Amino acid sequence: MVQAALEEQIVYSRPESFTAVQTHYCPGCTHGTAHRLVAEVIDEMEIREKTVGVASVGCSVFAYNYFNMDFVQAPHGRAPAMATGVKRVLPDRFVFTYQGDGDLASIGMGEIVAAAARGENITVIFINNANYGMTGGQMAPTTLPGQQTSSSPNGRDVEVMGFPIRTAELLSTLDGASYVVRRSLHDPKNIRMAKKAIRMAFETQKQGLGFSMVELLSVCPTNWGMTPYQANQWVQSAMVPYYPLNDFKVHPALANFRV
Amino acid sequence: MTKEMLKGNVAIAEAAVRAGLNAYFGYPITPQTELLEYLSARMPELGRAFVQAESELGAVNMVYGAACTGARVLSSSSSPGISLMMEGISYIYGTEIPVVLVDVMRGGPGLGNIAPAQADYNQIVHGGGHGDMHPIVLAPANVQEAIDITYNAFDLAEKYRTIVVILADGSLGQIMEPAELPEMKPLLMRQPDWATYGAEGRPKRFLSSINIDPAKHEIFNIRMEQRWQKIIANEIRFKEYYLDDAKYAVVAFGTSGRIALSAVRSARAKGIPVGLFRPVSLAPFPEQALYELSKRLEGLLVVEMNNGQMLEDVIKITRHQTPIDFYARTGGIVPMPEEIEAAILRMVEEPVNTTEHPRDRWLARLSQELIGGS
Known part of the structure; x- marks a missing residue:
């Protein structure tokens, strides 16, 4: 009896928008997950050759090594301004920034608020991991009350160090912002929802509706002093209650779009 | 056009x-x-x-x-x-x-x-x-x-x-x-x-x-x-005015160079052989041209609208070989052509040496004029 040749079907592969290199990210870090989601969305929308990414300063400073598309790299906090420059001279290209919480919500708060207020037609991927990762785990604007970091060793005392910033809620108050949501990367269900949100954000840009941002709750096991499993548990138990996962602003024109 | x-x-x-x-x-x-x-x-x-x-x-x-x-x-x-x-x-x-x-x-x-x-x-x-x-x-x-x-x-x-x-x-x-x-x-x-x-x-x-x-x-x-x-x-660029027969030169850029040109013309009318060297490219600075010029001059007057920032470069470029005098107004004050002309006359009549820093004399004089006392 002649055995029929087994038919192979590829069900999962590296996105074309992702380069085949090893990243510098720590084991268990969710930057890799976030990168992959962005790359998958760009592949699905077939816009890789029309996209310019803007890397920031922080752990994702080398993002341009991992994305297979044109990239520029901004000074600390200035990615939304740099993205504005690219987009204004190339309005038919897709422009996105990829920024951490120190970059976007501390040193770059002026640039992100102004870009959102202008309704700049760019997409922002915002990684909130409640600390400064690259410099070794210092307190960030997103560090939770009581959270110990290398610069708040006794825990964040809100009387002295102030309160965390809920960036998505803040930006959603601006008329120029058309799609502002928060998602999390701590389990498969939430990762799938994060991907849908990233797709919606790029669709917002495609439709010329203005500013879009997806805030992603992420883990930093190394600086948090946790195993990856513990870190994901902590996102769910500590971060999600403070940073609710929600759609804070969705332009009416997006209402009927389904991913 | x-x-x-x-x-x-x-x-x-x-x-x-x-x-x-x-x-x-x-x-x-x-x-x-x-x-x-x-x-x-x-x-x-x-x-x-x-x-x-x-x-x-x-x-x-x-x-x-x-x-x-x-x-x-x-x-x-x-x-x-x-x-x-x-x-x-x-x-x-x-x-x-x-x-x-x-x-x-x-x-x-x-x-x-x-x-x-x-x-x-x-x-x-x-x-x-x-x-x-x-x-x-x-x-x-x-x-x-x-x-x-x-x-x-x-x-x-x-x-x-x-x-x-x-x-x-x-x-x-x-x-x-x-x-x-x-x-x-x-x-x-x-x-x-x-x-x-x-x-x-x-x-x-x-x-x-x-x-x-x-x-x-x-x-x-x-x-x-x-x-x-x-x-x-x-890419070095500079402008020279009345320097062919000059024994003295003013060095100034931009607006102070423009005002200095009026002062140079007035001083020329009084018979003083003075010209103007105006750097247009401040970087790269016309170092060689200024050095060659300075070697044949009896004195240079640096005029600026600051406390003598280009002055330090001119001192370095001329290698302490040419007497340098300095005149400046600062903080938003623009020098009048008469002030620069007076500084040209002073350079000729009261020659400076190459050991004293040009800023010292200017500072002492301007301090006296503007603030008073010692």
Whole structure:
């Protein structure tokens, strides 16, 4: 009896928008997950050759090594301004920034608020991991009350160090912002929802509706002093209650779009 | 083309438009604001990009992003705003991106005032941000020269993939005088082989000033220094007035050079053999030409609208061989031609030696005149 040749079907592969290199990210870090989601969305929308990414300063400073598309790299906090420059001279290209919480919500708060207020037609991927990762785990604007970091060793005392910033809620108050949501990367269900949100954000840009941002709750096991499993548990138990996962602003024109 | 009455700030703006400016990003600051205001109407009228940024930090980084696509991009500001742009200027230089910036200098330090000054000399000519770097710095002295410099600045920036700073001051920004504008160049969307505009049908590119490996960064810095040597060889510019038979010369740039020219003419009318050496490129500085000139002179008078920032360079260039005198007004005060003429006469009548620092005599005299006492 002649055995029929087994038919192979590829069900999962590296996105074309992702380069085949090893990243510098720590084991268990969710930057890799976030990168992959962005790359998958760009592949699905077939816009890789029309996209310019803007890397920031922080752990994702080398993002341009991992994305297979044109990239520029901004000074600390200035990615939304740099993205504005690219987009204004190339309005038919897709422009996105990829920024951490120190970059976007501390040193770059002026640039992100102004870009959102202008309704700049760019997409922002915002990684909130409640600390400064690259410099070794210092307190960030997103560090939770009581959270110990290398610069708040006794825990964040809100009387002295102030309160965390809920960036998505803040930006959603601006008329120029058309799609502002928060998602999390701590389990498969939430990762799938994060991907849908990233797709919606790029669709917002495609439709010329203005500013879009997806805030992603992420883990930093190394600086948090946790195993990856513990870190994901902590996102769910500590971060999600403070940073609710929600759609804070969705332009009416997006209402009927389904991913 | 005919001459028309043009304000300095507006003339620079229109010259940039006619040079094929794709995008302008800026922030209001006196005495530069008319440049931004003019372009806020002119650029959209031509279908070109204009953004009033949230700050000079925003503006310089919009310039950075837009210039990374290969576009011709301009920003302008005045001294305190230029201080804010320093971060971006260093990054742009470190990424080898051609950009043109205009600094319409005003009185400092700090918030200072909105009157003309030349006290950004050190900040720009010897600076332009952290790290080893050399922007090309050009200092016009009248509206026509500002137009000509601006019109050619983009070619210059692109030739060397570097930053060109047009160093003007509040006087030149605000003055109106007859000048001729050049022809409108066709607007191009350049796609140079280093630019990032979407990797369609080619490998991806990235533009960054990061060089995490110090060995690679050292090589980068040496390569940029080699480029600077080419710029020194090719791009030095200066103007000479009445120097053929001169025994004395005034050295001054920009507006103080322009005022000094009036003083030189008056002194000439009184029989003093004095001329004017006016550097137009402050970086690269016309060192060799000034050195050769100084060797045959009996005295140099450096005139500036700061406390003697270029003076230090002139002392270094002339190697303490020629007596140097110094006259300056600072903090937003513009010297009158009579003051400079008096300084020329003093240089001739009370020769200085080469051992005393030229600033000492000036400081003692100006202290006495303005503050009194010892």
